[in-house]
Amino acid sequence: MNDKLKVIAGLIVFFAIFSYPFWNNIFNKENPEHKPVLSAEAEKAKECVRSKDYMTKEHMQLLDIWRDKVVRSGERVYKYGNGKEYNMSLSNTCLGCHTSKAEFCDRCHDYASVKPYCWDCHIDPKENK
Amino acid sequence: MLEKALKGSNKYWIWIFCLLGVIGIGALTYINQYRVGLGITGMSRDVSWGFYISQFTYLVGVAAGGVMLVLPYYLHDYKKFGKITILGEFLAVSALIMCLLFIAADMGQPVRAFNMLMHPTPGSVLFWDASVLNGYLFLNIIIGWNVLEAERNGVPTAGWVKPLIYLSIPFAFGIHTVTAFLYCGLPGRGFWLTAILAPRFLASAFAAGPAFIIILSFIIKKVTNFDAGKEAIQTISKIVTYALIANVFFLLCEVFVAFYSKIPEHTAHLKYLFVGLHGHGVLAPWMWTSIALMLIAILLLLIPATRSNEFVLGITCVFVLIGTWIDKGLGLIAGGFVPSPLHHVNEYIPTIKEIFIGLGIYGIGFLILTVLFKIAITIREEVDA
Amino acid sequence: MKNSRRSFLKIAGISAIGFSMTPVVNVFASSGQEGNKPEPSYSVNKKALKAKRWGLVIDTRKLSEEIVEELGKTCSKIHNIPEIKNKDHEIKWIWGEEFKHAFPGKENEFLDERMKHLSMPVLCNHCKDAPCVRVCPTKATFKRPDGIVLMDFHRCIGCRFCMAACPYGSRSFNFIDPRTVLPKDRKEWNLEFPTRMKGVVEKCNFCAERLAVGKTPACVEASHGALAFGDLEDPKSEVRKLLKSNYTIRRKPSLGTGPSVYYIV
Numbered sequence: 156m157n158d159k160l161k162v163i164a165g166l167i168v169f170f171a172i173f174s175y176p177f178w179n180n181i182f183n184k185e186n187p188e189h190k191p192v193l194s195a196e197a198e199k200a201k202e203c204v205r206s207k208d209y210m211t212k213e214h215m216q217l218l219d220i221w222r223d224k225v226v227r228s229g230e231r232v233y234k235y236g237n238g239k240e241y242n243m244s245l246s247n248t249c250l251g252c253h254t255s256k257a258e259f260c261d262r263c264h265d266y267a268s269v270k271p272y273c274w275d276c277h278i279d280p281k282e283n284k
Numbered sequence: 285m286l287e288k289a290l291k292g293s294n295k296y297w298i299w300i301f302c303l304l305g306v307i308g309i310g311a312l313t314y315i316n317q318y319r320v321g322l323g324i325t326g327m328s329r330d331v332s333w334g335f336y337i338s339q340f341t342y343l344v345g346v347a348a349g350g351v352m353l354v355l356p357y358y359l360h361d362y363k364k365f366g367k368i369t370i371l372g373e374f375l376a377v378s379a380l381i382m383c384l385l386f387i388a389a390d391m392g393q394p395v396r397a398f399n400m401l402m403h404p405t406p407g408s409v410l411f412w413d414a415s416v417l418n419g420y421l422f423l424n425i426i427i428g429w430n431v432l433e434a435e436r437n438g439v440p441t442a443g444w445v446k447p448l449i450y451l452s453i454p455f456a457f458g459i460h461t462v463t464a465f466l467y468c469g470l471p472g473r474g475f476w477l478t479a480i481l482a483p484r485f486l487a488s489a490f491a492a493g494p495a496f497i498i499i500l501s502f503i504i505k506k507v508t509n510f511d512a513g514k515e516a517i518q519t520i521s522k523i524v525t526y527a528l529i530a531n532v533f534f535l536l537c538e539v540f541v542a543f544y545s546k547i548p549e550h551t552a553h554l555k556y557l558f559v560g561l562h563g564h565g566v567l568a569p570w571m572w573t574s575i576a577l578m579l580i581a582i583l584l585l586l587i588p589a590t591r592s593n594e595f596v597l598g599i600t601c602v603f604v605l606i607g608t609w610i611d612k613g614l615g616l617i618a619g620g621f622v623p624s625p626l627h628h629v630n631e632y633i634p635t636i637k638e639i640f641i642g643l644g645i646y647g648i649g650f651l652i653l654t655v656l657f658k659i660a661i662t663i664r665e666e667v668d669a
Numbered sequence: 670m671k672n673s674r675r676s677f678l679k680i681a682g683i684s685a686i687g688f689s690m691t692p693v694v695n696v697f698a699s700s701g702q703e704g705n706k707p708e709p710s711y712s713v714n715k716k717a718l719k720a721k722r723w724g725l726v727i728d729t730r731k732l733s734e735e736i737v738e739e740l741g742k743t744c745s746k747i748h749n750i751p752e753i754k755n756k757d758h759e760i761k762w763i764w765g766e767e768f769k770h771a772f773p774g775k776e777n778e779f780l781d782e783r784m785k786h787l788s789m790p791v792l793c794n795h796c797k798d799a800p801c802v803r804v805c806p807t808k809a810t811f812k813r814p815d816g817i818v819l820m821d822f823h824r825c826i827g828c829r830f831c832m833a834a835c836p837y838g839s840r841s842f843n844f845i846d847p848r849t850v851l852p853k854d855r856k857e858w859n860l861e862f863p864t865r866m867k868g869v870v871e872k873c874n875f876c877a878e879r880l881a882v883g884k885t886p887a888c889v890e891a892s893h894g895a896l897a898f899g900d901l902e903d904p905k906s907e908v909r910k911l912l913k914s915n916y917t918i919r920r921k922p923s924l925g926t927g928p929s930v931y932y933i934v
């Protein structure tokens with residue numbers, strides 16, 4: 156094979172382009188703030204519908220179950236552990252306490268480049284463009 | 285075997301790049317549709333399916349039509365079709381891919397398409413349609429590829445392929461029957477609510493599909509050394525003849541039932557299509573053209589002298605193609621939606637953007653068809669040499 | 670060829686075993702902080718209104734052009750339905766139609782003047798055997814045990830099969846992003862109810878969100894007594910009393926869909 160050089164050169168170029176995001180992150184030290192900020196209301200409430208650890212890791216699954224329960228079974232009341240009842244509503248219950256979507260949801264989602272389509276329909280009551 | 289598609293004459297590459305250009309325009313337009321929504325099309329609240337779904341329906345017919353080559357060869361051992369069954373199979377592959385793309389283009393939320401697999405609903409005809417379409421697609425890919433590979437290697441086709449070939453025959457009938465069931469099982473849509481819709485679909489499919497294969501054979505004969513054989517072409521043209529007669533006959537049956545019973549729900553749609561309703565009749569000239577083309581084609585196909593003249597036959601097949609395309613690719617969907625269930629007459633005219641996207645999908649289909657036929661014919665030529 | 674196929678099968682087999690392990694791994698992984706606590710419970714709001722089969726009786730004698738218009742406006746307001754100028758893209762949940770359009774096939778050659786020009790409110794009939802539910806390929810449109818035919822907008826793929834299936838033209842499709850045509854100022858929206866996104870179908874939901882908190886549908890409240898809402902399966906309900914003492918018609922009953930909306934004429 157006399158194409159060896161070409162193949163290797165091609166592979167190097169491919170690898171360089173392919174791994175660009177990693178290089179970029181290593182050399183570009185600028186690390187944007189991405190931790191969610193708790194609102195005053197949330198700080199005061201001290202607890203969420205589940206533990207902080209669970210919510211951090213599993214909030215998407217929880218919301219997925221909520222939407223199915225609310226829309227498909229008409230069950231709108233959530234109870235767990237502490238015995239408190241919650242109305243399963245993203246716009247009203249979640250954002251009722253985490254009052255700033257921008258500071259709570261978006262910061263982390265933007266950082267992780269996650270684009271949940273929740274907000275295509277559900278309304279952030281604070282937002283007014 | 286794919287490497288065979290990478291070596292070709294200048295004309296071959298010009299054709300490929302033309303197709304890529306058309307695909308590019310379609311893709312760019314689709315990006316616009318994806319961002320803005322289906323509002324860029326001519327569809328409306330009353331006519332909620334349009335150009336995309338009617339092209340899908342027409343192409344299901346073209347895909348099913350390929351079985352008219354497979355069936356005589358494998359079930360009746362009609363040797364003359366041996367050389368060209370592969371063309372029927374590969375035509376089915378490209379037509380089916382176009383079908384799936386047209387469905388995707390028609391979806392409001394295409395990224396959620398997999399919801400159909402995550403929440404399978406056997407009660408919905410769409411579930412079955414997706415199943416048979418994909419099934420028929422994979423059957424044809426597997427069969428076509430294996431048959432061709434065996435031919436290249438000069439060995440008989442593997443034994444396990446045979447049952448798949450037999451299975452593909454009922455599947456071909458299945459895809460068009462189930463596609464007709466999408467429409468004819470809906471209450472309140474008088475135009476489609478007829479048990480003859482599936483037979484009508486099949487008749488038009490068995491006219492359009494084989495007619496397209498005749499045209500393709502002529503083109504292939506022109507640009508390569510591959511000749512399907514006069515006798516094979518003549519047999520196919522007879523299939524086209526009787527399928528086309530059946531298609532027109534079924535249409536006349538519909539007309540009789542509607543206009544002798546005079547039930548408004550059934551006459552209204554036919555009136556809209558052929559003479560216009562409440563002053564709206566944008567499709568009428570098209571529909572009459574379709575009827576004229578199909579009738580002329582029947583005449584030319586029935587007369588032995590015109591049928592056996594290759595030039596006339598080629599033109600006749602173009603008539604068949606256009607006639608059935610207007611009948612199914614324009615009239616069938618719009619005719620079913622106008623007038624609406626509330627008896628409003630809102631007409632549908634596709635927008636330029638919609639047509640660009642449609643042409644882009646046709647471009648993809650023809651690209652796949654070209655590549656597959658190129659492979660098949662190159663291998664044929666090599667084996668013959 | 671043979672060799673690579675064999676090694677492929679080997680890898681495929683090992684991966685299959687790997688995947689079948691996930692449930693086991695998950696059990697270990699989930700025995701964290703909350704591992705021993707009970708499962709969460711989901712329940713229906715205690716105030717929610719319940720029925721075996723919800724139905725609506727429309728007393729056309731009490732209707733006027735203004736009332737029908739108000740029904741539509743009220744519904745649009747609380748469900749964030751945009752007003753779209755382009756008729757092709759219109760979204761309608763409840764709206765007025767002339768008798769001959771609301772009841773095609775029932776129009777008499779000589780109809781009394783009032784009926785002829787009266788605007789009939791039409792909406793989703795929440796059919797007993799709904800064709801839209803039957804044809805939906807993802808169960809995005811489904812029937813609740815209380816008879817309401819509901820849309821799950823999260824699941825709708827926008828194939829519009831339901832629109833072709835509905836014999837009442839009750840369904841609308843979001844041809845464009847509805848937020849681009851809703852009022853600019855969100856103070857005019859109902860912030861407690863979501864909007865929709867482009868590419869999904871929508872229709873009247875019999876105010877399922879209001880029934881869940883013990884309220885009757887908004888159109889009934891706005892109807893000045895022309896609309897009555899209740900349980901069709903309960904002989905003592907208001908709707909059954911009305912049906913017992915008045916002659917009513919339904920839209921296209923011959924199709925066998927079993928509409929739950931009745932019209933007193």
